[in-house]
Amino acid sequence: MASEDSTINSLVERASEGDRRSVARLLTLVERGGVSAEIIAEATHPLAGKSHVIGITGAPGAGKSTLTASLARDLAESDHTPAVLAVDPSSPLTGGAILGDRVRMEEATEAGAFIRSMATRGHAGGLALAVPGMVRVFDAFGFNPVIIETVGVGQVEVDVASAADTVVVVVTSGWGDAVQANKAGLLEIADLFVVNKADRPGANDARRDLELMIDLSQVTGQAVRRPEIVMTTATEGKGLNELKEAVSEHHQFLIQEDQMSLRRSKRWKAEVRSRLEYLLSEFSKESIDNLEENQESSPSSVANDLAKNLLKKDELG
Amino acid sequence: MTKNEPIRIVLAKLGLDGHDRGLKVVARMLRDAGMEVVYLGLRQTAEMIVTAVEQEDADVVGISMHNAGHLTLAPLIVNALRDAGLDVPVVVGGIVPESDLEAMAKAGVAGVLGPGASAEDVAACVREAVATRGK
Numbered sequence A: 001m002a003s004e005d006s007t008i009n010s011l012v013e014r015a016s017e018g019d020r021r022s023v024a025r026l027l028t029l030v031e032r033g034g035v036s037a038e039i040i041a042e043a044t045h046p047l048a049g050k051s052h053v054i055g056i057t058g059a060p061g062a063g064k065s066t067l068t069a070s071l072a073r074d075l076a077e078s079d080h081t082p083a084v085l086a087v088d089p090s091s092p093l094t095g096g097a098i099l100g101d102r103v104r105m106e107e108a109t110e111a112g113a114f115i116r117s118m119a120t121r122g123h124a125g126g127l128a129l130a131v132p133g134m135v136r137v138f139d140a141f142g143f144n145p146v147i148i149e150t151v152g153v154g155q156v157e158v159d160v161a162s163a164a165d166t167v168v169v170v171v172t173s174g175w176g177d178a179v180q181a182n183k184a185g186l187l188e189i190a191d192l193f194v195v196n197k198a199d200r201p202g203a204n205d206a207r208r209d210l211e212l213m214i215d216l217s218q219v220t221g222q223a224v225r226r227p228e229i230v231m232t233t234a235t236e237g238k239g240l241n242e243l244k245e246a247v248s249e250h251h252q253f254l255i256q257e258d259q260m261s262l263r264r265s266k267r268w269k270a271e272v273r274s275r276l277e278y279l280l281s282e283f284s285k286e287s288i289d290n291l292e293e294n295q296e297s298s299p300s301s302v303a304n305d306l307a308k309n310l311l312k313k314d315e316l317g
Numbered sequence B: 001m002t003k004n005e006p007i008r009i010v011l012a013k014l015g016l017d018g019h020d021r022g023l024k025v026v027a028r029m030l031r032d033a034g035m036e037v038v039y040l041g042l043r044q045t046a047e048m049i050v051t052a053v054e055q056e057d058a059d060v061v062g063i064s065m066h067n068a069g070h071l072t073l074a075p076l077i078v079n080a081l082r083d084a085g086l087d088v089p090v091v092v093g094g095i096v097p098e099s100d101l102e103a104m105a106k107a108g109v110a111g112v113l114g115p116g117a118s119a120e121d122v123a124a125c126v127r128e129a130v131a132t133r134g135k
Helices: A001-018 A021-033 A032-047 A064-077 A101-110 A126-140 A154-161 A177-185 A184-188 A203-219 A238-254 A262-290 A301-313 B021-032 B046-056 B072-083 B099-108 B119-131
Strands: A051-059 A083-088 A097-099 A115-119 A146-151 A165-170 A192-196 A229-233 B008-014 B036-043 B060-065 B090-094 B112-113
Touching: A001 A021, A001 A032, A021 A032, A021 A115, A021 A126, A021 A177, A021 A238, A021 B046, A032 A126, A051 A064, A051 A184, A064 A083, A064 A101, A064 A146, A064 A165, A064 A192, A064 A301, A083 A097, A083 A101, A083 A126, A097 A115, A097 B021, A101 A115, A101 B046, A115 A126, A115 B036, A115 B046, A126 A146, A126 A154, A126 A262, A146 A154, A154 A184, A165 A184, A165 A203, A165 A238, A184 A203, A192 A203, A192 A238, A192 A301, A203 A229, A229 A238, A238 A262, A262 A301, B008 B021, B008 B046, B021 B036, B021 B060, B021 B090, B021 B119, B046 B060, B046 B072, B060 B072, B060 B119, B072 B090, B072 B099, B112 B119
Parallel strands: A051 A146, A051 A165, A083 A115, A083 A146, A097 B036, A165 A192, A192 A229, B008 B036, B008 B060, B060 B090, B090 B112
Antiparallel strands: none
16 A cells, blocks of 8 residues: 555656656556545645536547547647547447547647547446546646547446536437437537538538527526537538637636536536445445345345444445 | 456557458457457557557557568567557567568567467467566
């Protein structure tokens, strides 16, 4: 433990001096979780909070990687030091993953962006614990903005992307009619919509459906600020400036309207909650493993006793 | 690294070698063996591979070669990683004549896989390379 501490301390020191390899190593340790991740969280928390965190999500094949890549490249070329955390699913059968985002991010990498690929890995809630920690590492060592890119399919993936300051949801033409739009929770988290592949037929219909949906949510008072819709053809570079503008305008809005602190406090609570849920699930796993079966007691009374015991604990683990 | 963490491998083809079907098959094999494959695809340079290994904190690099450039290019990658201070083994797959195997080993290539390699062979070769890392 003491050696772990000193290894991490020296990594943090070198990362502060701009050593990217140390940043990469810290990311690995946070992703693995456990004691090291906690030590790193303690070390990076006081340093973080300065970066604009952007979440980009949407259906598979909508063009998220290409858009993320162009955004990151543009930012890197205009005196920013962006980092991208590109999350791809692990195979539920083998635990392996093919992380292909770097293929589209060559120019962004050359321009100086830090790209990190990440697999969702199997463990329950792992992503919800690891991603905020990894974003904090980027934030603490001067990467700004930090872009999280996830496929908007699983709830955890959506949650992870929505724990950002600015949430961009990417759709394409033919993604569904207005009814679908209302159903999909994905669309409710958006601060900004991108209709990508705008050169295809149906792109304007997609835009109209989105406008309609936004109108409705304005009526029901859900949205604080009407989400902007940006039309892009990412492969041809069309609409990318507008996207960059829209992201930056949303950032300004957050700062000027005092929305940033609100978002951050929501995010902080969400992370405390993920962590607490993780600890509780570990505790219940352990309790069940050590449980002496006595079928004469009712399951609920046994669970109540275990919970009472937990609440009396003064140390974790 | 701890045993239960998946191996992270950077997979690429170099320069003007457009045969990426094999690379895709290998990516799939490694994924099915439980590894995390950071896929770079075609037309990579030594510099791009070094950057990817660095940012992804990868354990091993896999290079696919089908243009007879292996005697030049494989050592180039091995040296580029070494010069960058990265202790990361390189595994080469593709068409490598048997007479070149010794030269490849001398150049520091950790393993060579030919066209007949099975999915098991591929995964075993990568695991072996990672296990002997830094030795």
